[in-house]
Amino acid sequence: MVSKSSQLRRAVVLGCGGERKVWALLERRTMMNGVEKTNGEDLATEEQLITPWTVSVASGYTLLRDPRHNKGLAFTVDERDAHYLRGLLPPALMTQELQEKKLMHNLRQYEVPLQRYMAMMDLQERNERLFYKLLIDNVEELLPVVYTPTVGEACQKYGTIFRRPQGLYISLKEKGKILEVLKNWPESNIQVIVVTDGERILGLGDLGCQGMGIPVGKLSLYTALGGLRPSACLPVTIDVGTNNEKLLNDEFYIGLRQRRATGQEYAELLEEFMTAVKKNYGEKVLVQFEDFANHNAFELLEKYSPTHLVFNDDIQGTASVVLAGLLAALKLVGGALADHRFLFLGAGEAGTGIAELIALEISKQTKAPLEETRKKIWLVDSKGLIVSSRKESLQHFKKPWAHDHEPVKGLLDAVKAIKPTVLIGSSGVGKTFTKEVVEAMTSINEKPLILALSNPTSQSECTAEEAYTWSKGRAIFASGSPFDPVEYNRKVFVPGQANNAYIFPGFGLGLIMSGAIRVHDDMLLAASEALAAQVKQENFDKGLIYPPFSNIRNISANIAAKVAAKAYELGLASRLPRPKDLVKYAESCMYSPVYRSYR
Numbered sequence: 343m344v345s346k347s348s349q350l351r352r353a354v355v356l357g358c359g360g361e362r363k364v365w366a367l368l369e370r371r372t373m374m375n376g377v378e379k380t381n382g383e384d385l386a387t388e389e390q391l392i393t394p395w396t397v398s399v400a401s402g403y404t405l406l407r408d409p410r411h412n413k414g415l416a417f418t419v420d421e422r423d424a425h426y427l428r429g430l431l432p433p434a435l436m437t438q439e440l441q442e443k444k445l446m447h448n449l450r451q452y453e454v455p456l457q458r459y460m461a462m463m464d465l466q467e468r469n470e471r472l473f474y475k476l477l478i479d480n481v482e483e484l485l486p487v488v489y490t491p492t493v494g495e496a497c498q499k500y501g502t503i504f505r506r507p508q509g510l511y512i513s514l515k516e517k518g519k520i521l522e523v524l525k526n527w528p529e530s531n532i533q534v535i536v537v538t539d540g541e542r543i544l545g546l547g548d549l550g551c552q553g554m555g556i557p558v559g560k561l562s563l564y565t566a567l568g569g570l571r572p573s574a575c576l577p578v579t580i581d582v583g584t585n586n587e588k589l590l591n592d593e594f595y596i597g598l599r600q601r602r603a604t605g606q607e608y609a610e611l612l613e614e615f616m617t618a619v620k621k622n623y624g625e626k627v628l629v630q631f632e633d634f635a636n637h638n639a640f641e642l643l644e645k646y647s648p649t650h651l652v653f654n655d656d657i658q659g660t661a662s663v664v665l666a667g668l669l670a671a672l673k674l675v676g677g678a679l680a681d682h683r684f685l686f687l688g689a690g691e692a693g694t695g696i697a698e699l700i701a702l703e704i705s706k707q708t709k710a711p712l713e714e715t716r717k718k719i720w721l722v723d724s725k726g727l728i729v730s731s732r733k734e735s736l737q738h739f740k741k742p743w744a745h746d747h748e749p750v751k752g753l754l755d756a757v758k759a760i761k762p763t764v765l766i767g768s769s770g771v772g773k774t775f776t777k778e779v780v781e782a783m784t785s786i787n788e789k790p791l792i793l794a795l796s797n798p799t800s801q802s803e804c805t806a807e808e809a810y811t812w813s814k815g816r817a818i819f820a821s822g823s824p825f826d827p828v829e830y831n832r833k834v835f836v837p838g839q840a841n842n843a844y845i846f847p848g849f850g851l852g853l854i855m856s857g858a859i860r861v862h863d864d865m866l867l868a869a870s871e872a873l874a875a876q877v878k879q880e881n882f883d884k885g886l887i888y889p890p891f892s893n894i895r896n897i898s899a900n901i902a903a904k905v906a907a908k909a910y911e912l913g914l915a916s917r918l919p920r921p922k923d924l925v926k927y928a929e930s931c932m933y934s935p936v937y938r939s940y941r
C-alpha cells in the first residue's frame with residue numbers, strides 16, 4: 343500500500359493499448375519544519391500533503407506529445423521500453439543538459455527576437471520541463487524573449503503567429519457560463535491566475551484578445567523565477583471587444599469583432615468571473631490583474647481587495663520594486679526616506695501606485711499620518727503640477743496628491759519649484775528628462791536620484807548615458823528598460839533596472855506558501871525591504887540599486903519568506919503550522935524543471 347511518506351508515486355499510464363498501472367520513483371520525502379517535504383514543487387499544494395495522488399501519464403506516441411511529461415531524447419532505454427517508445431525515437435540518448443545546450447545554440451541563431459519568442463513557445467508546448475530549465479538557467483538572456491519587450495510584438499501579431507490556444511478565453515459570449523468554462527480547464531488545482539482584458543498592453547494600447555501573450559508570459563515567469571508549479575498557473579483573457587480599428591479590420595484577429603463593452607455590461611462579466619473563480623478554486627487562489635486600462639485597474643483592485651486575494655502588478659508590483667530601489671539607494675544618497683522630496687512625471691497606475699507606497703513606508707517609519715507623508719510627494723501630469731486648485735477636475739486616484747501650491751506647467755519649472763531629491767518618470771513619454779532637467783536636479787542635489795521608468799527603451803525619459811553625462815557622473819540612475827553600462831570620466835556605471843519581475847514571483851510565492859487569503863499593503867512593504875536587503879556593497883560600488891538578476895530564485899525565496907511572515911503576523915495566513923524557517927520553506931516549495939524518472 344502507498345503510505346503518506348512513501349517514496350513511490352503512483353502513475354496511471356494510459357497507453358494506446360489501454361490502461362496500465364506503473365510506479366514512478368520519486369525523491370525521498372522528509373520532514374521539514376514540521377511539514378512533510380516532498381519534492382519541491384509539490385509541497386505548496388495542500389492536498390498532496392495528505393494523500394498520495396494519481397497522475398495520468400500518456401504512453402507511446404501520446405507521451406511524446408504530452409508537454410508536461412515528454413523528455414524527447416532524454417528518455418532512457420528502460421523508459422523507452424516501459425512506455426512503448428521503442429522505435430518512436432532515434433537511438434541517441436541525450437541528457438537534459440545536452441538538450442539545453444542544443445536549444446540555446448539554436449535560439450541564438452535567430453536574429454529576429456519574435457522568432458526566438460516563437461521557438462520558446464514551441465518548446466513550452468513540446469517539452470515543458472526543458473522550457474523552464476532553459477528559462478531558469480539563462481534568465482537574463484531569455485527574460486526579454488518570453489517577456490518585455492518581445493512579448494509586446496508577439497501580442498501585436500498574436501493572430502498571425504497563433505498556433506495552439508494557451509490559457510482560457512472568456513468573452514462576452516461566455517456570460518452566464520463562466521463557471522462551466524473554468525471547469526473546462528484541464529487542471530483543477532489552480533493557485534495563481536493572471537488575467538488581462540487587453541485594453542492597455544504594455545505601452546502598446548488596446549490589443550483586445552491578443553493580450554493573451556501577457557498572462558502566458560507573466561505566468562511562465564511565476565514558474566521560472568518564483569517556482570510556482572506550471573500546472574497551478576492559469577492565464578486568462580477577458581474579451582469584451584476592442585477599440586483597436588486595425589484589429590477589428592484584421593481578418594486574422596482572434597477576438598470578438600466588436601467595440602469594447604463598458605459600464606454595467608463590463609462590470610457584470612468581471613463580477614461573474616471573480617465569483618466563479620472563488621467558487622471553483624476557493625479563497626486562496628491569487629488573481630493578478632494585468633494590463634487593464636487605468637480607469638478599470640484602480641476600480642477592480644479597490645472593489646475586489648476586501649473579498650478576494652487580488653494583486654495588480656502594474657500598480658502594486660511596480661510600487662514595491664521602485665520602493666525597494668529607493669530604500670537601497672539611501673545607502674548611496676544618505677538620509678532616511680522621510681528626508682527626501684519626490685517628484686513624479688506621470689500620474690497613472692505606476693506613478694500614483696509608487697507614490698502611495700512611499701507615503702505609506704514613510705508613515706510606518708515616522709508614525710506620521712499618511713495625509714502628512716503624502717505631502718513630501720508631488721506629481722506632474724500632462725496638465726502640469728497636480729495642485730489643490732485642480733482638485734475638482736482630477737480623476738479620483740490623483741486627488742490625494744493635490745497639494746497647496748501655485749499652478750506650475752512644465753517639468754523643469756516643477757523641478758525648480760519643488761526642489762526634489764528624487765525624480766521619477768512614469769508618463770510613458772520619452773525624452774522628457776532633458777539636459778536642463780537633469781542639470782537642475784544636479785544643481786539641487788549632491789547625488790540626484792533619477793528613475794526613468796517609462797518603457798520601452800525608446801520611451802525612456804532619458805538614457806543612462808545622458809543621466810550620467812549631464813549630471814557629471816553624480817546621478818544615481820535606474821530605469822524601466824535595460825541600459826548597458828556607461829563609462830564616464832574613466833569610471834564604469836552600471837544602471838539598475840526596476841524590473842517588476844524582481845518582486846511579483848516572490849510575492850506570489852509568499853502568498854501561496856502561507857495560504858494567504860488577502861493582500862495587505864504591509865506585505866508590499868515587506869517585499870520592498872526584502873529586495874533592498876539583497877543589494878550588496880559590490881553592487882552599490884557600481885552605482886546599482888538592485889541586485890543582479892542572475893540570483894533571482896534566491897531573491898524570490900527571500901521576498902516570499904518576508905511576505906509570508908507578514909501574512910502570519912497579520913493573521914491572514916491559513917497554512918498552519920507556520921514553518922520555522924520560511925526561507926528554507928520557500929526554497930523547498932519551488933518547482934524544479936529537472937526531469938523525473940519514470941518506471
Ligand code: NAD
Pocket residue numbers: 544545636656660663687688689690691692693722723724725767768769770771795796797798801821822823840841842
Ligand atoms: P498610465 O497610462 O496609467 O499612466 C501614464 C500617466 O502619464 C497618465 O496619468 C498620463 O496622463 C500621464 N502623461 C501622459 N503624457 C504625459 C506628459 N506628456 N506629461 C506628463 N504626464 C503625462 O500608465 P502606467 O501604467 O502608469 O505606466 C506609465 C509608464 O511607466 C509606462 O511607460 C510603463 O511602461 C512604465 N512602467 C514601468 C515599470 C517599471 O519600470 N517597473 C512598471 C510599470 C510601468
